[in-house]
Amino acid sequence: MTAKRILIVEDEKAIRDMVAFGLRRAGYEVREAEDCRQARARIVDVRPDLMLVDWMLPDMSGLELTRSLKRAKDTEEIPVIMLTARAEEQDKVGGLEGGADDYITKPFSPRELLARIQAVLRRAAPAGAADVVEADGLKLDDSSHRVSAGEREIPLGPTEYRLLHFFMTHPERVFSRGQLLDRVWGGNTYVEERTVDVHIRRLRKALEPYQLERLVQTVRGAGYRFSTRDA
Ligand code: CA
Numbered sequence: 001m002t003a004k005r006i007l008i009v010e011d012e013k014a015i016r017d018m019v020a021f022g023l024r025r026a027g028y029e030v031r032e033a034e035d036c037r038q039a040r041a042r043i044v045d046v047r048p049d050l051m052l053v054d055w056m057l058p059d060m061s062g063l064e065l066t067r068s069l070k071r072a073k074d075t076e077e078i079p080v081i082m083l084t085a086r087a088e089e090q091d092k093v094g095g096l097e098g099g100a101d102d103y104i105t106k107p108f109s110p111r112e113l114l115a116r117i118q119a120v121l122r123r124a125a126p127a128g129a130a131d132v133v134e135a136d137g138l139k140l141d142d143s144s145h146r147v148s149a150g151e152r153e154i155p156l157g158p159t160e161y162r163l164l165h166f167f168m169t170h171p172e173r174v175f176s177r178g179q180l181l182d183r184v185w186g187g188n189t190y191v192e193e194r195t196v197d198v199h200i201r202r203l204r205k206a207l208e209p210y211q212l213e214r215l216v217q218t219v220r221g222a223g224y225r226f227s228t229r230d231a
Helices: 013-025 036-045 062-071 086-097 110-124 158-169 177-186 193-210
Strands: 005-009 029-033 050-054 080-084 102-105 132-135 138-141 146-149 216-219 223-226
Touching: 005 013, 005 036, 013 029, 013 110, 029 036, 036 062, 050 062, 050 110, 062 080, 080 110, 102 110, 132 158, 138 158, 158 177, 158 193, 158 223, 177 193, 177 223, 193 216
Parallel strands: 005 029, 005 050, 050 080, 080 102
Antiparallel strands: 132 138, 138 146, 216 223
């Protein structure tokens, strides 16, 4: 399985370094931002699986950042753990109301932080975040990177695999080409929207021999949807 990506938003370098070190050693892929503006750029660049957000940041409070992320369709699913200083502890209820999934009070031990992260990731995992997702006989096993229909393995290119994985873990929802580019390719790649169509075509072609291409549906004027119901 691919390493989970964690974005740390913290202006104090010493704390950022300490946290980043511990998380990398635990096998996470870590990215860092020192303020909200940088955090936003990082999210567009590579979507994190979880964010650690300090309460006090130079350009905007971590709470405001969290609120705005939780309000936006594209980022509402990203779990957030807020880092608070003891003095701000009375505000933590506010933090949770603002959409944070958990909070941890400084100073914290790396072990404590890791335990919180694991718990939040487990909780945040959508139904499809399990290693194996299945729909109508189509099975995707993320631990072995295998896609199969019954006993037969379906060969897929890396982009088609990522696309199918995204679809299967977000079923019955329409995504525009732009949203798919953001979520599957990562927003900072210079890819044209019609590239999405190319890979959708390839994905359908790969599914065709098993009559499973109907799962990848075109929604006229809107985009694409993965659905086990008829289009
Ligand atoms: Ca701070």
